Amino acid sequence: MKPQTTKNGVVAVCILKGGMGKSTIAINLAHRLQEKHGDTVYVDVDKNGHGTEFLGFGDAYNQNGHIEEVIFRDLHPKELVIDTEWGFGVVPSSTEMSTINDRMKNQMNADVILKNEVVDPLRNDGYDYVVLDTPGDPSKVADNALVAAQSFIVPVIPGQGSISGLERIMETQLLPIIEATDGAADILAITPNMLSESIRPNKPDRRLLEDLNRNWADYLPPYARITDEQWEKIDQNGRGDIPLPGIRERDALSDSFSNNMPVGAYNGSCDQLEHFDTLADIVAERA
Numbered sequence: 646m647k648p649q650t651t652k653n654g655v656v657a658v659c660i661l662k663g664g665m666g667k668s669t670i671a672i673n674l675a676h677r678l679q680e681k682h683g684d685t686v687y688v689d690v691d692k693n694g695h696g697t698e699f700l701g702f703g704d705a706y707n708q709n710g711h712i713e714e715v716i717f718r719d720l721h722p723k724e725l726v727i728d729t730e731w732g733f734g735v736v737p738s739s740t741e742m743s744t745i746n747d748r749m750k751n752q753m754n755a756d757v758i759l760k761n762e763v764v765d766p767l768r769n770d771g772y773d774y775v776v777l778d779t780p781g782d783p784s785k786v787a788d789n790a791l792v793a794a795q796s797f798i799v800p801v802i803p804g805q806g807s808i809s810g811l812e813r814i815m816e817t818q819l820l821p822i823i824e825a826t827d828g829a830a831d832i833l834a835i836t837p838n839m840l841s842e843s844i845r846p847n848k849p850d851r852r853l854l855e856d857l858n859r860n861w862a863d864y865l866p867p868y869a870r871i872t873d874e875q876w877e878k879i880d881q882n883g884r885g886d887i888p889l890p891g892i893r894e895r896d897a898l899s900d901s902f903s904n905n906m907p908v909g910a911y912n913g914s915c916d917q918l919e920h921f922d923t924l925a926d927i928v929a930e931r932a
Contacts, residue, residue, distance in 0.1 A: 654683075655764055655775040656833065656932045657794035661818070662810030663781035665800045666838040668696035669898065670924070671778040674798070676907035677918075677925035679733040683773030686726060686734040688763065690786050692742035696778045697735070701905030702727060705737040712739045715762055717748065722763045723770050731910050734772070736763070742786060749785040759789035774928065783817070791818055795830035796932040798924060799864075800838040800892075801857070803849035808856055811835065833927050835864040836920075837891035844889065846880065854890055866927060868892075868920045892920050 658671040668691070675687035689696045694706040705727065714720035726734040739745075749755050764775055779790040791797065797819055801807045815832075823830045837857060840850045858871055871890045879887060893916075901911035908915050 652932055653795070654768065654773050654928075654932055655777065655794045656796045656798060656928050657777040657779050657790045658798045658800065659777075659779040659787070659791060659814060659819075660799050660801065660810050661781065661783060661787075661814040662806055663693075665781070665802055665807065665810065666892075667691070667781065667800055668699055668778055669902075670798060670800045670836065670838060670892075670921075671776050672696055672699065673907050673909065673918075673921040674924050674928065675733045675774075675776040676731055676909050677921045678774045678776065678928060679731065680909065681922065681925055682929040684734075684771060685732075685774040685776065686736060686767055686772045687776045687778065688736040688767070689738035689778045690742065690759065690790055691738055691778055691780045692740075692746070692784075692786070693781075694738035694740070694742075697737040699902045699905065700729070700735060702735060702737045705739075707740060712736075713741055713745055716745055716758060717762075721770075722766050726767075731907055736767075738778075742780075746784050746786045749789065755785060756788050756792045759786070760793035764793040774932070788818070791822055794932075795822065795826060796928070797830075797832050798928075799832065799835045801835065801853065802837070802839040803841075803853045807853060811861075831931060832864050833931055834866045834924060835861050835869075836866055836924065837869050840889070840891045840893050842889065842893065844879065844884070850891075866920070866923050868923055892917055 658667045675685050679685040697706045711725050715722045725736045749758055767775055777790045777794055780787045801811050844851050869890050875887050895915055895917055897912040897915040898908050901908040904911055909918050
């Protein structure tokens with residue numbers, strides 16, 4: 646695997662555990678990139694198709710044949726792109742992703758199929774950014790997505806298994822890719838996600854934030870960082886003017902998906918929108 650010599654504008658939202666809010670991050674990241682930085686396409690390669698369903702394209706998810714024709718035949722991926730009212734394009738997932746995964750294992754150059762057949766053609770067709778919504782379990786499709794991107798955003802949520810999922814993807818996939826590319830691949834952000842309003846001691850949100858700031862601080866975006874001095878101040882005097890770190894659960898976020906749209910299109914005053922803007926700025930600068 647040769648290192649990238651220039652930025653390629655491709656980012657994978659990834660972690661080896663389901664329920665981490667990958668699709669929430671990926672969809673809203675795609676929207677903010679489109680709004681602020683350039684033409685963007687969201688590519689859902691998760692076999693579960695949650696992001697495709699969230700955006701209201703369930704019919705496309707259930708229509709087999711198209712993505713298989715892109716990956717294994719001669720159909721150009723632009724033929725799959727759904728133009729949306731929010732500006733960014735969508736390449737939907739499909740019920741056939743599991744079959745595609747199995748077929749990939751028997752192909753030559755099996756780890757670069759998605760790059761060669763989907764991602765590079767989309768970039769060459771004029772998209773400035775490609776956001777990959779990846780599977781939550783180890784698979785050949787997941788490997789392909791990470792190799793194609795070489796820039797990664799990893800969401801984690803409070804609760805049992807989140808940190809272990811982070812450690813697994815770091816140790817088994819992301820760090821080996823970074824080593825194989827002589828450091829050209831890059832972890833853009835590890836972002837705490839789906840947090841409640843509570844940061845009291847010994848609560849899941851607090852434990853997650855303390856762990857991330859203790860062990861993964863170099864990868865945290867500014868909105869997720871909190872110092873020992875700030876924790877001490879919070880515990881002694883209350884939060885005061887210290888902002889709540891991380892991406893928080895909001896009715897606007899859940900309601901936006903119920904209405905099949907990114908949160909910025911549904912409610913531009915949602916206070917979490919600035920965090921998706923921060924991630925978009927990081928991608929624009931470094932991916």
